[in-house]
Amino acid sequence: MLNFSYSKLKSSHEGPWIMVDLIMLGLLFINLVWLLFDGLFATQAFKAVLSSLSPNIVQGYAPIHENFVLYDLAFVVVFLTEFCVRWVAALVRKTYMRWYFFPFIHWYDLIGCIPLGGARIFRFLRIISIFYRLQKYEIIDLRNTAIYRFILFYYDVFVEELSDRIVVKVLSDAQKDIAAGSPLIEDISQQVLATRLPILTQWLSSIMVHIGESIEHNAHGESVRSHVQKSVGKAVRSNSQVSTLKLVPVLGSTIEKTLEQSVTDIVTQSIINLLKDITPEKIDDFVEHGLGRFSSEDHMLDQEVLLIVNECLELVKQHVSQQRWKDSFNAQDIPADEIP
Numbered sequence: 038m039l040n041f042s043y044s045k046l047k048s049s050h051e052g053p054w055i056m057v058d059l060i061m062l063g064l065l066f067i068n069l070v071w072l073l074f075d076g077l078f079a080t081q082a083f084k085a086v087l088s089s090l091s092p093n094i095v096q097g098y099a100p101i102h103e104n105f106v107l108y109d110l111a112f113v114v115v116f117l118t119e120f121c122v123r124w125v126a127a128l129v130r131k132t133y134m135r136w137y138f139f140p141f142i143h144w145y146d147l148i149g150c151i152p153l154g155g156a157r158i159f160r161f162l163r164i165i166s167i168f169y170r171l172q173k174y175e176i177i178d179l180r181n182t183a184i185y186r187f188i189l190f191y192y193d194v195f196v197e198e199l200s201d202r203i204v205v206k207v208l209s210d211a212q213k214d215i216a217a218g219s220p221l222i223e224d225i226s227q228q229v230l231a232t233r234l235p236i237l238t239q240w241l242s243s244i245m246v247h248i249g250e251s252i253e254h255n256a257h258g259e260s261v262r263s264h265v266q267k268s269v270g271k272a273v274r275s276n277s278q279v280s281t282l283k284l285v286p287v288l289g290s291t292i293e294k295t296l297e298q299s300v301t302d303i304v305t306q307s308i309i310n311l312l313k314d315i316t317p318e319k320i321d322d323f324v325e326h327g328l329g330r331f332s333s334e335d336h337m338l339d340q341e342v343l344l345i346v347n348e349c350l351e352l353v354k355q356h357v358s359q360q361r362w363k364d365s366f367n368a369q370d371i372p373a374d375e376i377p
Contacts, residue, residue, distance in 0.1 A: 149161075205358060234321065
């Protein structure tokens, strides 16, 4: 049901323009119906039907049909006048950045004013633009109308089907490039990672230093120190040489505990110093002489990564190809074979 809001009309301060829109809407409706009637009148079958109803209609309308362009020009003059008035209003309001943007944005208004059969169909777009402006200011609400839901649904179907095919085509081309031996991993390494390597190394260095400071903190690093103490204690107690200290009378257990605590402190402090001493230069050197050499020499790893990428693209294609618009029918319990 089409709802009209008078309160929104008053609050929009677009009353005069809305009235112009309504007048133009009526003229467009009359003009389009007249165009349809005149087009049918040019056919013998339609004339025969009119003659069967009343021969006077055919005889009376024949002179109008012969000079229909002149009658249509009257509508064109009104449409062009309204177009120029809106153009001037757009200039005064500074609606667009440049004065010549208006005719390009409302190109269908100009083309529809051409008194030729093929161009007249664009006048129908003026009706859509008028309804759009009314909907924009919430003066009318088309969302609850059946025709709006119908158009919106099939618009979504069209956009989804078109976009899905484009995405699948792009992904298929990417898979072909990978299968043909595209140096994807090397390009990513050189063009993406290499250009950002200083930033990445600085970020990694700051993260390492932050972790070291957190471990060194009395409260924040308690969980890590406790884990290190348990691991070192377990290693010390399982060591056969350290276990012999228990044989020392009186002092054996004390020495073992002292050794365990000392090793724990040394390991913990070594980890802290290692993390805090890592600099971007050290990370960069490690990447260049360690990871860089490994990734360039290990061809099997490159191929495995490419296979993973290819399989991921295939899964994306399967996901994109799903026709989600059919879910709305399934939600309404409409059989798939009855989908229009």
